[in-house]
Amino acid sequence: xxxxxxxxxxxxxxxxxxxxxxxxxxxxxxxxxxxxxxxxxxxxxxxxxxxxxxxxxxxxxxxxxxxxxxxxxxxxxxxxxxxxxxxxxxxxxxxxxxxxxxxxxxxxxxxxxxxxxxxxxxxxxxxxxxxxxxxxxxxxxxxxxxxxxxxxxxxxxxxxxxxxxxxxxxxxxxxxxxxxxxxxxxxxxxxxxxxxxxxxxxxxxxxxxxxxxxxxxxxxxxxxxxxxxxxxxxxxxxxxxxxxxxxxxxxxxxxxxxxxxxxxxxxxxxxxxxxxxxxxxxxxxxxxxxxxxxxxxxxxxxxxxxxxxxxxxxxxxxxxxxxxxxxxxxxxxxxxxxxxxxxxxxxxxxxxxxxxxxxxxxxxxxxxxxxxxxxxxxxxxxxxxxxxxxxxxxxxxxxxxx
Amino acid sequence: xxxxxxxxxxxxxxxxxxxxxxxxxxxxxxxxxxxxxxxxxxxxxxxxxxxxxxxxxxxxxxxxxxxxxxxxxxxxxxxxxxxxxxxxxxxxxxxxxxxxxxxxxxxxxxxxxxxxxxxxxxxxxxxxxxxxxxxxxxxxxxxxxxxxxxx
Ligand SMILES: [Cu+2]
Numbered sequence: 001x002x003x004x005x006x007x008x009x010x011x012x013x014x015x016x017x018x019x020x021x022x023x024x025x026x027x028x029x030x031x032x033x034x035x036x037x038x039x040x041x042x043x044x045x046x047x048x049x050x051x052x053x054x055x056x057x058x059x060x061x062x063x064x065x066x067x068x069x070x071x072x073x074x075x076x077x078x079x080x081x082x083x084x085x086x087x088x089x090x091x092x093x094x095x096x097x098x099x100x101x102x103x104x105x106x107x108x109x110x111x112x113x114x115x116x117x118x119x120x121x122x123x124x125x126x127x128x129x130x131x132x133x134x135x136x137x138x139x140x141x142x143x144x145x146x147x148x149x150x151x152x153x154x155x156x157x158x159x160x161x162x163x164x165x166x167x168x169x170x171x172x173x174x175x176x177x178x179x180x181x182x183x184x185x186x187x188x189x190x191x192x193x194x195x196x197x198x199x200x201x202x203x204x205x206x207x208x209x210x211x212x213x214x215x216x217x218x219x220x221x222x223x224x225x226x227x228x229x230x231x232x233x234x235x236x237x238x239x240x241x242x243x244x245x246x247x248x249x250x251x252x253x254x255x256x257x258x259x260x261x262x263x264x265x266x267x268x269x270x271x272x273x274x275x276x277x278x279x280x281x282x283x284x285x286x287x288x289x290x291x292x293x294x295x296x297x298x299x300x301x302x303x304x305x306x307x308x309x310x311x312x313x314x315x316x317x318x319x320x321x322x323x324x325x326x327x328x329x330x331x332x333x334x335x336x337x338x339x340x341x342x343x344x345x346x347x348x349x350x351x352x353x354x355x356x357x358x359x360x361x362x363x364x365x366x367x368x369x370x371x372x373x374x375x376x377x378x379x380x381x382x383x384x385x386x387x388x389x390x391x392x393x394x395x396x397x398x399x400x401x402x
Numbered sequence: 403x404x405x406x407x408x409x410x411x412x413x414x415x416x417x418x419x420x421x422x423x424x425x426x427x428x429x430x431x432x433x434x435x436x437x438x439x440x441x442x443x444x445x446x447x448x449x450x451x452x453x454x455x456x457x458x459x460x461x462x463x464x465x466x467x468x469x470x471x472x473x474x475x476x477x478x479x480x481x482x483x484x485x486x487x488x489x490x491x492x493x494x495x496x497x498x499x500x501x502x503x504x505x506x507x508x509x510x511x512x513x514x515x516x517x518x519x520x521x522x523x524x525x526x527x528x529x530x531x532x533x534x535x536x537x538x539x540x541x542x543x544x545x546x547x548x549x550x551x552x553x
Contacts, residue, residue, distance in 0.1 A: 033529075264500070264528045268469055273527040275505045320471050324506040324523025331502050376501060 023250040031233055033257045038230030039223050042269040045114055050312035051129050051210045054217060058164050062157065063215030066208060071152060072136060074100060074143035080135070080212070083107040089343050090219065095284070095354020099141035104287045106354045109347060112270045112340055114217040117321045121336045121352040122296030123276060126321055127312070128213035130305040133205060137181045145179030145186050150204040165207045169200025206311045221270065221342045226253075226398040245398060251388070252395025260366065260382055260392060271341035271399070278335045280370045280377035284353035289373070292352075293335040297327055330375050345397040359393045444552065449481065450545035455538060456481055457547045462520070468529060468553050471506065473522040475514065480542065485517030489540035493521055495533045495548075526553040 026034065035041060053059035066072060068081040078099045084090040090110035092098070097107040105121050113119070119131040135141035136149060153161050154168050162168060174197050178189035190198065225243055232239035239245075245253065256262045265273050276293035283289055300322070305311055307319035316323055326332065336352045350356045356365055367389065369381040384392070447458040455478055462473040478486040491510050496503035505527045512520040526532055535548040 264530070267528060273469060275527045320523060324471065324508060324525075326503075326505060326507050329503055378500065378502060 023247055023254070026233070026254075030254070030257060033263065034230050034253065035234045036267070037226075037257075037263075037269060037271065038234070039221060039227045039269050040231055040234065042112075042221075043115070045217060045220075048114075048127060048129075048213070048217075049318065050127050050307050051213055053164060053207070053210045054214050056164065056214060058160075059211045060214040060218060062160050062164060063211035063213065065157075066212055067215055071156070072142060072144060072149065074148075078142050080132070083141075084110055089347055091347050093347060093349075095349050097141070099135070099138075100143040101140045103138075103140050104284070105352050106349070108339070109343065110216060110219045111342060112221040113219060115270060116272075116274055116337075118274070118296070118300065118337065120296065122290075122292050122299070123337055124296040124299035125303060125305075126300050126307050126319070127305075128216050129206065129209035130303060130312075132209040132212040132216075133305055136205075136208075137179060145177050145182040146201050146205040147174050147178035147186075147189070148176060149208055150174065150201045151176060153204055153208060161204075161207070164211070169197075169203060171197075171200065173197065174201060202311070206305065209305075221340070222401055224342070224399055224401055226395075229398070246394070248391050248394045249398050250395075252391035252393070253398075255384070255388055255392050256395055260384065260388075261380070262366075262392075265338045265378075266341050272338040274338070276332065276335035276337055277378050278331065278333075278372045278375060279366075279379045280372045281336070281351045281355055281365070282370070283373050284355050287353060290334055290352075292333065293337075294328075294332040297325060297332060301325070301327075334372060334374050341396060341399055343400050345400045359396055360389065363389045363392045444550050446549065448547050448549065450538065450547040452543075452545045453481060454542045454545040455479065455486060455540065455547070456483070457536065457538070459521075459534065459549055466526065466551065466553055468526055471523055471525050473511075473520055474508075474524055474534075476510075476519045476521055476536065478517045478519065478538065478540065486540050486542070487513060487515065487517060489519075489538055491519055491521070491539075492537040493524075494535045494537070497528070497530055497532055499531060500528075529553050 048054040066080075067084075068079050068086075070077055070079040070082070072079060082099060083092050083097045084107060085092055091107045095106060097103040097105065108121070114128060117123075117126065119125040119128065120134075125131040125134060136144055137146065150169075150171055151174070154171055158168060174193065175189045177186050178193065178201070179186050180190050181187075182190070193201075225245070228243035229239045229245050232243065256266075265275070265277055265279075267273050276296070278292075300306055303309070307313055307322055308316040313319060344350075345359060348358050350359070350362050356362050363384070366379055367382045367384045369377060369379040371377055446460060447456065449456050457479075458477040460475050460477075462475055466472070476491065478489055478491075480486060493508040493510070494504065504524070506523050506525045508521050508523040510519050511522040514520055524534075530553060532551050532553055533548055534551065535546065537546050538544065
């Protein structure tokens with residue numbers, strides 16, 4: 001009799017344990033936070049009021065062609081796609097981007113870039129088209145000049161260009177190479193042009209950027225296992241077994257939105273707050289000291305192609321991001337843009353100059369939270385066991401395609 | 403029944419009770435408490451530090467979004483409730499617990515009349531406890547006020 005009771009009790013115990021094992025369910029607040037990270041929470045693509053061609057398929061198609069055309073460079077060997085590789089999440093797996101020569105920053109992946117109000121690690125551009133013009137004239141990247149680009153468009157894309165943007169300006173008398181940022185001769189050639197000629201070249205150059213920007217707007221983040229998991233959670237369903245997260249991944253997710261504080265900066269469906277932070281990442285060996293966002297702010301305000309410029313909206317009042325930009329404060333010095341963590345496991349090395357080789361080392365960095373090279377680091381030391389660190393890495397891997 | 407069997411049984415009962423207890427405590431842990439208390443106890447109307455004014459703030463659109471630039475409406479009154487127009491208002495703030503300021507520089511962009519001022523360019527880029535501070539100069543003098551809010 002007693003024995004039978006013992007057997008029953010044992011059975012109940014086993015059932016209770018089975019049901020109780022595995023991670024505890026998420027509470028309402030955790031559930032809401034997890035859903036806020038899923039792609040289903042992504043806002044519609046924001047319009048770009050400074051680019052009238054942003055959503056024209058013809059402009060996007062021309063932009064796609066130009067993005068991969070190596071003739072858009074001084075030596076005919078560098079395109080945007082040289083560094084932003086289509087089969088590598090639009091980045092290049094290198095610590096520092098390499099074009100005509102080596103850059104001092106890591107190539108950024110481009111999925112979801114059109115949601116980002118400020119571009120580059122220091123946010124020194126405020127639209128995709130103004131951003132695209134920068135590498136084209138950067139001596140380390142495409143190393144070209146705007147007069148050469150205008151002639152190139154006239155020579156090879158006249159018909160497609162004119163169908164979208166209207167008649168090309170008269171480029172007779174514009175030297176083959178001229179631009180305000182080029183070599184000494186190119187700058188002199190640029191200075192010798194009349195206003196109308198300079199304006200015509202600028203217009204073609206800007207439209208080239210606007211076409212590339214239209215193409216980049218199509219680079220959207222793709223759903224991953226995490227999104228399917230969060231989607232099921234949102235509907236109060238159990239994720240299907242292939243989409244479920246393992247106990248370790250769930251533990252990592254809990255840490256990410258909880259004790260490890262990752263969510264403070266890596267928030268929203270792109271896992272970024274689109275802002276700039278100091279996280280104690282060391283300067284890269286052998287490179288000049290960085291001033292990060294502090295420099296980015298003065299550069300974006302001075303950029304003739306910014307939102308307030310005459311190729312943009314023409315009025316600062318129409319440019320809220322510039323109008324309300326934070327211009328000073330200790331937080332800006334050496335702060336860098338929070339990168340999206342979508343697809344992050346597929347693209348080491350990490351940080352703005354590839355300083356950290358893999359995800360385990362990134363998590364170690366946050367656990368230790370070293371002092372910033374200058375000023376106060378926003379990252380606080382974390383007490384994480386080895387299992388918890390591994391769980392965080394396991395969770396980050398669920399942000400990659402299946 | 404032998405002593406050893408009784409011991410085994412006692413052990414089993416103990417294990418059941420203990421694991422069951424953990425199980426139950428896990429499921430019954432207070433869950434949805436957090437969101438409900440969100441703005442409770444955080445006033446949106448306050449006297450200024452030296453008592454020169456009474457200040458109310460409201461987000462322009464009922465909710466306070468995370469991540470987006472948005473506007474607030476500040477209403478300025480004398481302690482006895484008269485609207486104060488023509489004041490200069492400077493905006494500051496941040497997250498005291500995180501030791502950082504606001505990510506943007508919000509400004510008064512319009513005086514709406516009847517003591518109301520539109521403050522635009524506010525962005526809360528992360529969740530948590532924020533502080534909005536206002537330095538106010540009006541006919542009655544210069545004073546300041548700070549509001550806490552949870553995002
Ligand atoms: Cu904060």
